[in-house]
Amino acid sequence: MALTPVVLALNASGLAVAQSIAQALDAPLHGRRGRVGQADAFFDNALDHARDLFAAGTPIVGVCASGILIRAVAPLLSDKTQEPPVVSVADDGSIVVPLLGGHRGANRLARKIAEALGSTAAVTTAGDVSLGVSLDEPPEGWALANPQDAKGAMAALLSGGGAALLGAEAAQATWLADMPAGDAVKLSCDMTPQSDLGPHHLQFAPKRVTIGVGCARNCPPQELADLVRTALNEAGVCDAAVHSINTISLKADEPAILELARQLNAPLRLFSAEALE
Incomplete structure (x- = not known):
């Protein structure tokens, strides 16, 4: 789970819990207009707003009934390996349910929320229950x-x-x-x-290897990717060990560098000329 979740508060009765979650996750709080008095942003229709966030790949933590979130995202479900985490939390914070994306960060997110609230994460995926581990969700790092x-x-x-x-x-x-x-x-x-x-x-x-790259404007993406993979192979490092792709801020929109970050599934970090110097 790379993106920061959005916490949804649908009613005043769940606002205090939603605020606690947003603080624990350092995440924005979105509230339903007319029902929630304090929020970083407001929405009119809960189903539409949750659906839009899900379609954009944003993890969702809804302080609401699970059925609301299920109905919102159901039309968009197609590939569980690509869908963002969706977590529901009872208005009183007593139970935290990872609904979707259990192995893409939802289980970990639910446990973090439950720890912050002093409540229970209802994790049901087989690996977590039987073995206490999700092989496709290694810890951070x-x-x-x-x-x-x-x-x-x-x-x-x-x-x-x-x-x-x-x-x-x-x-x-x-x-x-x-x-x-x-x-x-x-x-x-x-x-x-x-x-x-x-x-x-x-x-x-x-994930310990940082890659610093630069290239001429409009460098062929495959040329840069081949060069980096050659360097990784010579160093005896697999792609999964790459922590980040790093470059000068002037290259923030360089197609070859953006494609490299995508291929290696690594975040792109930008630095000013002064910082690099």
């Missing part, structure tokens, strides 16, 4: 190199298989420490590219 294989790996583990924790960074992957031991799935914790990744071999990479 880590990335899964082959997320498309996480479902198959989780199925193997839920069927009674165990995992072997490997790699130079295995000792740092504390969230995997309690996985049942076995040979059904290999979990490599390393920045080095692995050649045999698949449903029985996942790689978790610590």
